[in-house]
Amino acid sequence: MDFELVRLAVPTLAKGLWLTAVLTVASIAIGFNLGLALAVMRLSKNRALSGFAKGYSTVFRGTPLLVQLFLFYYGLGQLSFVRDNPVLWWIVGDGAHCAVMALALNTAAYTSEILRGGLMSIPGGLVEAAQACGMSRLLCFRRITFPLAIRQALPAYGNELVLVVKGTSLASTITVLEITGHAKRLMSQTYAILEIFAIAGVLYLLINLVLITLVRLLEARLTRYLPR
């Protein structure tokens, strides 16, 4: 491999690494909370709430992320009431903000399905016992239901985190220069396609490795009562 090329490519791609990490963390932070809310709505007895959550997850899981991204960035940017509203325009007008919104809404749909599985796996007796102890519904959710559900859902959620990292690469299609955006630019400048791909790929694998390790550590901590 050409040494000169590595010296050119690595700092550029490392700059993109920072933006990829920021996009990932912001989308996950928003998407997890939205997903949790949707999962709770989906399991509620109110038909309107559960129907909305079901429809949301069908639509966002049934269409490509790229379409969602373009619909928000180009589509919403066309509408005049979005342009005139400063808050909405702050979100839609900037590529990175818009990418975070699209990714967060997208991952919320997948997260809600994962968390719903976790919430449904909790034996009814546990909730009844908590109610018998006089816990309020919120306290029961915070102390009993949620901790047990997250324990169930964590392995599947780890896979979803990797998908979010890979999803951030689509931000490069709406002018955000993260790893893939820089990589594409370098590929067309230097024609050293395989080398650039290898460096960018290693950076992505590194991020995924860090995330998976964090999830494993959290899982080990949450299940520390189990015999090894």
Place this chain on the structure above:
Amino acid sequence: MELGLWQVWEGGWVSAILRGAAITIALGVASMAFGIVIGVACGLIKWARLFPLTLVVDFYTSIVRGVPELLIIYLLFFSSVEFVAQIAAAFGYEGLAGNGYAFTIAVVAIAAISGAYSTEVVRGALAAIPGGHIEAARALGIPGRRIFRRIIAPQMLRIAVPGMNNVWQTTIKDTALVSVVGLQELMRAAFVGAGSTRHPFIFYLIAAVVYLAITLVSQGGFDWIERLLRPRTRK
């Protein structure tokens, strides 16, 4: 508010979008078919732990599943452009680098991605077959190839269907990514329409609805296959 529905109808974009949808489905089906072939071969290698080959398969699946699809598509398209142009020029077809070539590379790229996910599904399905079934078949003196055909393959097929449904849904959504390198599929048709009429909202909304229709219809198809393959037990 001017949404541009009239321009969509007037400008003949409906047929462009339908043609794009047909290419998307063709691309998805072709990639999925090759992906299943890759998945069965690599899944068997991983399951049987054929020594040097498992390393290659592990390398392939962890790269493809860990690196963004878009980057893989860029790699295959950019690295093949010059190569194909040279071959085409050598045979005197200067203008060959059209849609047919883009479609071929797109199938290669999406099949490589879909194959990596199928590999894990097939491996999981094979691992779920009880070892006793294979032992029992051996004890009966059934030859190896027939064990595969009569015992392993049918069970693997049944267990793998839900996983393959997931892979198919991801594959059809991944085909949208190929639009960034110019293949005239559904997403590209919407992109071109959005650009030339300056009504992006309605075009991407239509594209989203068409994708949703494709995924919902195929979900129904997979549910039907699953019901068909369910073992008929006595009540």
